[in-house]
Amino acid sequence: MKFLIDNFWTLTSTGLTQGAIYALIALGYTLVYGVLQLINFAHSEVFMVGSFFAMWTLNALASHEGHAGALLIIGLLVLAGIAAMIGSGITALFVEFIAYRPLRRRNAPRLVFLISAIGASIAISEAFGIFISRNILPVPQLVQPKVVLTLFGSQIYNMQVIIVAASIVMMVGLDQFIRRTRLGRGVRAVAQDQDTAALMGVNKDRVIALTFLLGGLMAGGAALLYTQQFGLTRFNVGFLLGIKAFTAAVLGGIGNLRGALLGGLVLGLAENYGSALVGSQWRDVVAFVLLIVILMFRPTGILGESLGKARA
Amino acid sequence: MRQRHIGRFAAVAVAIALAVAGCSSSSSTSGGGSTPAASGGSSGSCDVSLGFFGALTGQYANLGVNIYDGVKLAIDQHNKKNPGCQVGLVKYDSQGSPDQAPALAQQAINNPKVVGIVGPAFSGESKAADPLFAQAGLTTITPSATNPKLADNGWKTFFRILGNDNAQGPAAAKYITNVLKATKVFVVDDASEYGKGLADVVRKSLGSAVVGNDTVQSGQTDFSATVTKIKASGADAVYYGGYYPEAGLLVKQMRGAGVTATFVSDDGSKDPGFIQAAGGKDANGSILTCPCLPPDKAGGTFFADFKAAYGQEPGTYAAEGFDAANVFLAGIDAGKVTRADLLSFVASYKGQGVTKQISFDSKGEVSQVSVWAYKVENGQIVADQVIN
Structure with missing residues (x-):
C-alpha cells in the first residue's frame, strides 16, 4: 500500500501510456463490432503487421544511435507512421476480403466468422514467424528519453506525453470523422440497420471495408507508438495486446468509440495499480476481476452506447 | 457468379501456397532436411x-x-x-x-x-x-x-x-555477493517451473540481501510496474530467473528508467536473443550464469x-x-x-x-558439474569465469 502511495504518479503515467495504446487498438475491435456485431480476432495481427512496417521503414531510414534535429525526427516518425498505417490498413482489408466477405456472401452463421478470423490471425502471425523471424526484433527509437516534467516527485518522460497526446488526437479525429462526414454517416447507417441502409442506397460492402480500413489505420498508429515506446516488435506481439485491447473495448462499451478510449485508459491504470498493490503476478487477476465487476453492474460497459445509436 | 468462383480459387490458392511455404521452410530449419x-x-x-x-x-x-x-x-x-x-x-x-x-x-x-x-x-x-x-x-x-x-x-x-539449479542458484548468489559485491538484490522471476525454481534457490542463498521480489509473465512486454518497484528498492543488483525474451526487455526498460543496478540472469537468458531484445547496448555489463561449458x-x-x-x-x-x-x-x-x-x-x-566426464548417479544426475559466469560485452556473450 505504501509503495502504491509513494509511486502513485509514476504508476499513473506509465499506466496511462499503456492504456492509450490499448485504446487505439481497441478502436479496431469496436468499429468492426459496431458495424457487423462480430469480433475481429485478426485485429491483433493488423497491429503486428503495422509494427513490422514501422520497423522496416525506420531500419531503412534511421540509425539506431539516434538523430539530432527535431524536424528530422518528426519527419521520420511521420513516414514510419504512414508506412505502419499502410501495412495495417492493407492487412485489415485483406482480412475483410479473405476471411469475412466470402462468408457474408453465403450468409454463414456468426460462429463461422469468429473461427475464420481466428484462423486468419494465427496464419498471419505464424507466416511472419516463419518467413521473417521468431525473435524479438529491435526497432530504432528516435525520441531520446528525456524527463519533461516532475510531478509530485515522479518523472514524466517525453515519450509518455507524446503517446497519450497522439492517441487522443487520433481518436478525436476518428470520432469526428464518424460523426460529421458523409462516409461516417454511411458507417453509422450500416451499423444501425444493414438492410435498410442498403435500400437507402448505401453500398454496404464498401462501408464495411471502410470500417476495417479505419480500424487498421488506428492500429497502424498504435503500432508506431508501441515500437517507439518499447523499441521492439515480434511476430506474436499482437496476441497479448490484442486480448487486452479487446478487453478495453468491452470494458468501455463495445461498439462505442469513446468507450474504447475510456476502457483502454481504465485498464492500463487498473493493471498498474493492481500490480503495485498486490504484486505483479496479480496484474491480470486485478484487471479482469475489475472487468467482471464493471460488467456485472453495467453489462454494456462503462459508456455502453453502440456506434449506430451515436447521435450525429 | 464468375467472380465468386475466382474468389474461391484465389482463397484456395493462397491456402495451398501458405501450406507449401510452411512445409518447405520447416524442413529447411533442420539444416538440410534431405x-x-x-x-x-x-x-x-x-x-x-x-x-x-x-x-x-x-x-x-x-x-x-x-x-x-x-x-x-x-x-x-x-x-x-x-x-x-x-x-x-x-x-x-x-x-x-x-x-x-x-x-x-x-x-x-x-x-x-x-x-x-x-x-x-x-x-x-x-x-x-x-x-x-x-x-x-x-x-x-x-x-x-x-x-x-x-x-x-x-x-x-x-x-x-x-x-x-541447486548448483547454478548458489553459484549465481556467490557471484553477486563476492564478485559484484552487491548488498541489495532485487529478484524477479517469470513464474515458470524453471524461472521461479531457480529464482527461489537464489533468494534462499542470498538471504537477507534480497530487498524485493516480483513476478512477470511470459510474453509480457510492458514491465513498468516491476521497474518502478526495482527503482524504489534502491537495489544495486537485479537477478532475473526466466528466459531471454523477457530478460532482454526487462533490462532495457530498467536502463530506460535510469536504473543502473547490475543485471544478472541465468542459462535461459544466455542467448543472443537476450541482447537483441535489449536493443543492443542496454545488455552490456549483464552477467549470465550457466552450468554449461563455453563452447x-x-x-x-x-x-x-x-x-x-x-x-x-x-x-x-x-x-x-x-x-x-x-x-x-x-x-x-x-x-x-x-x-x-x-x-x-x-x-x-x-x-x-x-x-565433461560423463557418468550418472542413481537419480540420473551427471556427476561432474561446473557453473560458468558469462558477461555481455560490446553486444557479445563472452565467458567470464568459472564459479567455484
Whole structure:
C-alpha cells in the first residue's frame, strides 16, 4: 500500500501510456463490432503487421544511435507512421476480403466468422514467424528519453506525453470523422440497420471495408507508438495486446468509440495499480476481476452506447 | 457468379501456397532436411531412431534449435562413420509448452523405432512429459532442463547431462555477493517451473540481501510496474530467473528508467536473443550464469565441426545436446537397440564427452558439474569465469 502511495504518479503515467495504446487498438475491435456485431480476432495481427512496417521503414531510414534535429525526427516518425498505417490498413482489408466477405456472401452463421478470423490471425502471425523471424526484433527509437516534467516527485518522460497526446488526437479525429462526414454517416447507417441502409442506397460492402480500413489505420498508429515506446516488435506481439485491447473495448462499451478510449485508459491504470498493490503476478487477476465487476453492474460497459445509436 | 468462383480459387490458392511455404521452410530449419538422418527414415542393420524433444518453433525456439543442431551433428557424424548403421532422428517440437508435452511424449512412445530421447529441453515440459517416458521405459537425457526437483520423482528413465539449479542458484548468489559485491538484490522471476525454481534457490542463498521480489509473465512486454518497484528498492543488483525474451526487455526498460543496478540472469537468458531484445547496448555489463561449458572450450573437434556444419558457432547447450546424443549412439553401437537395454546402458555409462566426464548417479544426475559466469560485452556473450 505504501509503495502504491509513494509511486502513485509514476504508476499513473506509465499506466496511462499503456492504456492509450490499448485504446487505439481497441478502436479496431469496436468499429468492426459496431458495424457487423462480430469480433475481429485478426485485429491483433493488423497491429503486428503495422509494427513490422514501422520497423522496416525506420531500419531503412534511421540509425539506431539516434538523430539530432527535431524536424528530422518528426519527419521520420511521420513516414514510419504512414508506412505502419499502410501495412495495417492493407492487412485489415485483406482480412475483410479473405476471411469475412466470402462468408457474408453465403450468409454463414456468426460462429463461422469468429473461427475464420481466428484462423486468419494465427496464419498471419505464424507466416511472419516463419518467413521473417521468431525473435524479438529491435526497432530504432528516435525520441531520446528525456524527463519533461516532475510531478509530485515522479518523472514524466517525453515519450509518455507524446503517446497519450497522439492517441487522443487520433481518436478525436476518428470520432469526428464518424460523426460529421458523409462516409461516417454511411458507417453509422450500416451499423444501425444493414438492410435498410442498403435500400437507402448505401453500398454496404464498401462501408464495411471502410470500417476495417479505419480500424487498421488506428492500429497502424498504435503500432508506431508501441515500437517507439518499447523499441521492439515480434511476430506474436499482437496476441497479448490484442486480448487486452479487446478487453478495453468491452470494458468501455463495445461498439462505442469513446468507450474504447475510456476502457483502454481504465485498464492500463487498473493493471498498474493492481500490480503495485498486490504484486505483479496479480496484474491480470486485478484487471479482469475489475472487468467482471464493471460488467456485472453495467453489462454494456462503462459508456455502453453502440456506434449506430451515436447521435450525429 | 464468375467472380465468386475466382474468389474461391484465389482463397484456395493462397491456402495451398501458405501450406507449401510452411512445409518447405520447416524442413529447411533442420539444416538440410534431405539427409536420411533428418527425414527419420533409416536403413542398415540398426533400424532405430533417437528423438529430439524441445522447442523448435515458438517464442523460446532459439534454445531448442541450438540443442537440435548439436544432436543432429552427433548423428550425422555417427552415420557417416557407420554406413551399415544409419540412426534416424525424429523431431518432437514442443514449442517449450508443458501443455503440448504429454501428447508429444505419447507420440514418441508409440513410435517403436524411437529408443532414446534427447530432451525434454525445458523444466516445465519435462515435468509434464517425463512421467509418461518413465512409465513406457523410454530413456531421456536432458541437455538443458535444470530444475532440481525433476530428479526427485523416482523416474528411472530420467538423466541429466548438466548441473541443476541447486548448483547454478548458489553459484549465481556467490557471484553477486563476492564478485559484484552487491548488498541489495532485487529478484524477479517469470513464474515458470524453471524461472521461479531457480529464482527461489537464489533468494534462499542470498538471504537477507534480497530487498524485493516480483513476478512477470511470459510474453509480457510492458514491465513498468516491476521497474518502478526495482527503482524504489534502491537495489544495486537485479537477478532475473526466466528466459531471454523477457530478460532482454526487462533490462532495457530498467536502463530506460535510469536504473543502473547490475543485471544478472541465468542459462535461459544466455542467448543472443537476450541482447537483441535489449536493443543492443542496454545488455552490456549483464552477467549470465550457466552450468554449461563455453563452447570453444569443448573437447575434441566439436567447435570446428559445428562451425563447418552450420556456418556459425555453437549456441548454448549445443555441446550438451551433442554429448547426450553420443551417449545413446554409443549404446546403439554396442548393440543395445531395445529401450530396456539402452536404459541400463545409459545408467551405467562412463565416458569422456566434449563437455565433461560423463557418468550418472542413481537419480540420473551427471556427476561432474561446473557453473560458468558469462558477461555481455560490446553486444557479445563472452565467458567470464568459472564459479567455484
